[in-house]
Amino acid sequence: MRRAGHPRSRASASAAHADIRCSQYGRARALSEEGLAVSRALSDKESRVWFLISLGALDLHQGNHAQATRLFEEGLVVGRALGDKGLVSMALADLGVVARIQGDFVRADALLTESLALGRDIRDKWRIALSLHSLGMVAFRRGDYDRAAGLYAESLALASQVRDRWIADDYRHRQNPDSNRPAEFTR
Numbered sequence: 001m002r003r004a005g006h007p008r009s010r011a012s013a014s015a016a017h018a019d020i021r022c023s024q025y026g027r028a029r030a031l032s033e034e035g036l037a038v039s040r041a042l043s044d045k046e047s048r049v050w051f052l053i054s055l056g057a058l059d060l061h062q063g064n065h066a067q068a069t070r071l072f073e074e075g076l077v078v079g080r081a082l083g084d085k086g087l088v089s090m091a092l093a094d095l096g097v098v099a100r101i102q103g104d105f106v107r108a109d110a111l112l113t114e115s116l117a118l119g120r121d122i123r124d125k126w127r128i129a130l131s132l133h134s135l136g137m138v139a140f141r142r143g144d145y146d147r148a149a150g151l152y153a154e155s156l157a158l159a160s161q162v163r164d165r166w167i168a169d170d171y172r173h174r175q176n177p178d179s180n181r182p183a184e185f186t187r
Contacts, residue, residue, distance in 0.1 A: 029058050049075040049087045056094055060101075069098050089118035089127050093134060100138050108138045129158035 036051035038044075056071035072094045079087030096111035112135045119127030136151035 025058055025061060028054065032058065045078050045082055046084065046087065049078050049082075049084075049091065052078070053090055053094060060094070060098060065098055065102060069095065072098065085118045085122045086124060086127065089115045089122075089124070089131070092118070093127070093131055096131075096134055096138075100134065100141065103141075105138050105142050109135065112138065125158045126162045129155045129162065132158070 032051045032054040036048060036055065039047040039051055052071045052075035056068040056075065059065075059068040059071065072091050076088060076091035076095065079091050092111045092115035096108045096115060099105075099108035099111060112131050116128060116131035116135065119131055132151045132155035136148045136155060139145075139148035139151055
């Protein structure tokens with residue numbers, strides 16, 4: 001994951017993302033809120049976007065879709081102002097996830113397709129894999145199982161290349177939904 005900005009902000013962002021992946025939400029929120037304050041004080045806009053996305057992800061996990069959307073949209077605006085296609089791609093992908101969870105598959109597809117295009121433009125395999133995975137979820141929810149399978153397969157191949165286990169774990173969970181995973185991953 002690319003990190004720009006002040007070293008203290010980068011360290012906090014890395015720790016917050018690790019805590020989110022380990023379901024340490026309280027600690028992730030504290031780190032993200034502190035990091036957002038620091039990044040604002042230092043005018044570190046790149047790190048600011050990462051902390052906005054972290055906080056949005058936490059709100060999404062807790063079912064606060066309106067707050068998550070607000071945070072992702074703020075990150076999108078800052079990312080676009082910076083001209084950072086990677087940050088824009090990430091914010092679009094997260095907005096697409098919210099739209100998917102809320103059942104707005106047309107909006108989700110549009111946001112995730114734009115995220116995918118940006119990921120391909122900057123040749124970021126990790127972002128491409130995440131966008132393909134999320135587009136697969138949208139296709140599955142729409143009942144387009146063949147498209148979903150193709151998107152999942154392409155996503156898994158890329159995730160394997162960048163050694164990202166989350167996508168493979170999520171896909172396996174879809175094969176065995178009895179495992180303990182937060183509800184937002186199964187919608």
